[in-house]
Amino acid sequence: MRNSRRLVLAHLWFAFAGFGVALLLGEWQMLVRSPLHAWISDPEWYYRSVTAHGTTMAYVFPTLVAMGFGYFVTEAALKRPMIGLRWAWLGFALVALGTFTAIVPVALGLASVLYTFYPPLIGNPFYYIGVVLVVVGSWVWVALMSVNLYRWKRDNPGAPVPFAMFATVAGSYLWGWTAVGAALELLFQIIPVALGLSDTIDAGLARVFFSWTLHAIVYFWLMPTYIAYYTIVPRAIGGRLFSDSMGRIAFILFLIVAMPIGIHHAFEDPQVGAGFKYLHSVFTAFVALPTLLTVFTICASVEIAGRLRGGKGVLGWLTALPWRNPVMLGAALSFVMLGFGGAGGLINQSYQLDATIHNTQWITGHFHLIFGGAIVIMYFVIAYDIWPHLTGRALDSFGLMRAQLWTWFVGMIVLTFPWHWVGILGMPRRMAFYDYADPAIAAQAPWVTMSVFGGAILVLSGVLFLIVLARGQTTLRTEPEAYRFSVAVHPPRSLPAALNGFGLWLGLMVGLTIVNYGFPIVHLLATPGTAVPAINIGTR
Amino acid sequence: MRGQGIVSLHNPWFTASVGITAVIAIVAIIAGFAWLPLEQQGARFQGVWDAICSAAGLVRNPPSAAQIVGADYPTTRVEIIPQILEGASAESIGRGATLALRCTMCHGARGMSQADSPNLAGQSPLTIYKQLNDFKTGARTSAVMVPLVADLGDADMRDLAAYYAYLPRLADHYSNTDPRPRIVANGAPMRGIAPCGACHGDLDSKAGAGWLRGQPAVYLRAQLEAFATGARRNDIGEQMRNVARQMTAAEIDAATEFYANR
Numbered sequence: 001m002r003n004s005r006r007l008v009l010a011h012l013w014f015a016f017a018g019f020g021v022a023l024l025l026g027e028w029q030m031l032v033r034s035p036l037h038a039w040i041s042d043p044e045w046y047y048r049s050v051t052a053h054g055t056t057m058a059y060v061f062p063t064l065v066a067m068g069f070g071y072f073v074t075e076a077a078l079k080r081p082m083i084g085l086r087w088a089w090l091g092f093a094l095v096a097l098g099t100f101t102a103i104v105p106v107a108l109g110l111a112s113v114l115y116t117f118y119p120p121l122i123g124n125p126f127y128y129i130g131v132v133l134v135v136v137g138s139w140v141w142v143a144l145m146s147v148n149l150y151r152w153k154r155d156n157p158g159a160p161v162p163f164a165m166f167a168t169v170a171g172s173y174l175w176g177w178t179a180v181g182a183a184l185e186l187l188f189q190i191i192p193v194a195l196g197l198s199d200t201i202d203a204g205l206a207r208v209f210f211s212w213t214l215h216a217i218v219y220f221w222l223m224p225t226y227i228a229y230y231t232i233v234p235r236a237i238g239g240r241l242f243s244d245s246m247g248r249i250a251f252i253l254f255l256i257v258a259m260p261i262g263i264h265h266a267f268e269d270p271q272v273g274a275g276f277k278y279l280h281s282v283f284t285a286f287v288a289l290p291t292l293l294t295v296f297t298i299c300a301s302v303e304i305a306g307r308l309r310g311g312k313g314v315l316g317w318l319t320a321l322p323w324r325n326p327v328m329l330g331a332a333l334s335f336v337m338l339g340f341g342g343a344g345g346l347i348n349q350s351y352q353l354d355a356t357i358h359n360t361q362w363i364t365g366h367f368h369l370i371f372g373g374a375i376v377i378m379y380f381v382i383a384y385d386i387w388p389h390l391t392g393r394a395l396d397s398f399g400l401m402r403a404q405l406w407t408w409f410v411g412m413i414v415l416t417f418p419w420h421w422v423g424i425l426g427m428p429r430r431m432a433f434y435d436y437a438d439p440a441i442a443a444q445a446p447w448v449t450m451s452v453f454g455g456a457i458l459v460l461s462g463v464l465f466l467i468v469l470a471r472g473q474t475t476l477r478t479e480p481e482a483y484r485f486s487v488a489v490h491p492p493r494s495l496p497a498a499l500n501g502f503g504l505w506l507g508l509m510v511g512l513t514i515v516n517y518g519f520p521i522v523h524l525l526a527t528p529g530t531a532v533p534a535i536n537i538g539t540r
Numbered sequence: 541m542r543g544q545g546i547v548s549l550h551n552p553w554f555t556a557s558v559g560i561t562a563v564i565a566i567v568a569i570i571a572g573f574a575w576l577p578l579e580q581q582g583a584r585f586q587g588v589w590d591a592i593c594s595a596a597g598l599v600r601n602p603p604s605a606a607q608i609v610g611a612d613y614p615t616t617r618v619e620i621i622p623q624i625l626e627g628a629s630a631e632s633i634g635r636g637a638t639l640a641l642r643c644t645m646c647h648g649a650r651g652m653s654q655a656d657s658p659n660l661a662g663q664s665p666l667t668i669y670k671q672l673n674d675f676k677t678g679a680r681t682s683a684v685m686v687p688l689v690a691d692l693g694d695a696d697m698r699d700l701a702a703y704y705a706y707l708p709r710l711a712d713h714y715s716n717t718d719p720r721p722r723i724v725a726n727g728a729p730m731r732g733i734a735p736c737g738a739c740h741g742d743l744d745s746k747a748g749a750g751w752l753r754g755q756p757a758v759y760l761r762a763q764l765e766a767f768a769t770g771a772r773r774n775d776i777g778e779q780m781r782n783v784a785r786q787m788t789a790a791e792i793d794a795a796t797e798f799y800a801n802r
Contacts, residue, residue, distance in 0.1 A: 041743070199623045256557075256561065273594070273596045273598070274572070275569070278568065278572030278573075278576065279568050282564065283568070434729070435730065438730045497551075498546060499553075503546055504557065505557075508561055519596060523597060534622075
């Protein structure tokens, strides 16, 4: 574990520092467009902040957590030093450099295009180049995960790959492939225009490329959370993983169906045919499958722990669970948010129902509940669980940890439930100003105000999180025992090749991508007259 | 281990996973590309292939019965792209200065009007180019301007635009501290009115929208009223007519006074 300690810590500190800044920006945005604050009179500041918030929270923060946790898992699961430590530092340097390259033009107001780019809006080229550097840095991680797996399998022929490593590599492959869409959009469409090499851009094609990335990126964010459900939660509460194979199948299913479904983000876009929208809608429905498998497996694993602790009867095992354990608490709160967020996602996934909430605050509420809620709360849990193994110092502020997880949960519910509701009332998203004095939307004012308080609770929770980590620096140095992942009820002795490798699944992933995206992309490329004039940010 | 015998019909993992995926895709494709389109009421497909092409997103010819109805008045022919007038040469500005001698009577010797005509000094070149074009093509009417632009060619209009854009704006000398009225800062979202300042300066400016700071109040008011009544209609998307029709008298007062006083 010594080999990569500093590497993992660097990733996580950078990630959480960015997260802290972006969290404050988010709350500022909530405040200034609420009835509690007079209109700031300049929407540019609002969009500048949204761009910085989105870029940090969507690209930098989860990518660094996934990378850092991935390096940690590599050493802890394979039980040997990681191969390519220097390359990993290079990847980290690229992500850090990219972050600053991107955020400086945003801070200067030269790239207020929001993190989803929205061509034909075009910002300063350094913003996009910075994002590309972040992605390239993360691809170094993808390659290292693959190399480490391959070398381990070569040295251990026929042995089952440890589940934590299998899942981590699945997540890295998913990211490697899904990032290609946005990379194509940036390299071949946006950056040439931003550099002044072209005046026009095919915005419709750019949106299709971005949708390639946009949905599976959420599953990439989700991967560390799911890995923690399977490999940390059962161990931390004294139970067993219900099924190792079920876990592998869940991650394999993510690999196949998480990506070729992104056009459900473009249901209202005219440049994609209705047939492809329907096809993507169908496959989006199937992405519920690995989540349902996970919910079942984890609930079963937790039940095992409850019964081992003496719980009896149909529900008695629930009360026997170690609810004061932050891992147990965090996972339970994460599941609740995942349930609500997933239910909302069924609306978004439906080609017809989506029209009722498209481009409303419902969507913003949805992805904050899923990502900010269910996913990020498990990032905290991961940090709490692995931090002592990184610093050699115990984290012992258990009361603060529970308070932090509870405030994150309550804050996220208070933030996102009203957000969903005003979305149903028709409140549009991505707007800097709402005139609550107007009777037509005056009724939304109390709900928006409520969201501001939800955001404030989240800021408090973020501060608590940093306090817990900071207090961990003051405890006595100890040498923790070797890190352990959950053990399955029936640990695999040998596995079918399909559950121990990725060849077949990568083939299916690419094949399904070609079926679902091939024609729309080729068609848009071949159709003349689809380019529109680029609109440069700040053009006077 | 990987790859050895995985892609084989004897491997149940391969046959099951590929088979199930293929069945789902094929059923979804049949439903999405043929069955559901043909079930739609009034879709007017000429056969299954037509429905499939439609669902695939192919651009189809409109039904022959549908006529494209044009406006019954001249509309602007200028396609606004931010870059079309970029990089004016010194020669162009010089030619524009010569041509501008005929404009001085109303628009002032250096583009600052004494006659409640628009101040052109520092105006965005796209705005000047578009308005000159519109006067020439009849999209915008004016008893004074139309005869004056009749003999201007495209290059002349570009030169004039370059010259006036090159002159310094008087409004830049004004302080920037007056509170913006609500209509300028916020618009009126529930009536579909974007903030004036989002396009016409002060908050932001958009290609083709005139820079309004320091323009005469009489002129601004007259144009808003002309848009509201439809007397002026060279906004091809009716964006200004829709805004002006929805504005209250108090809002017109507030906007004109705000921009005129800067």
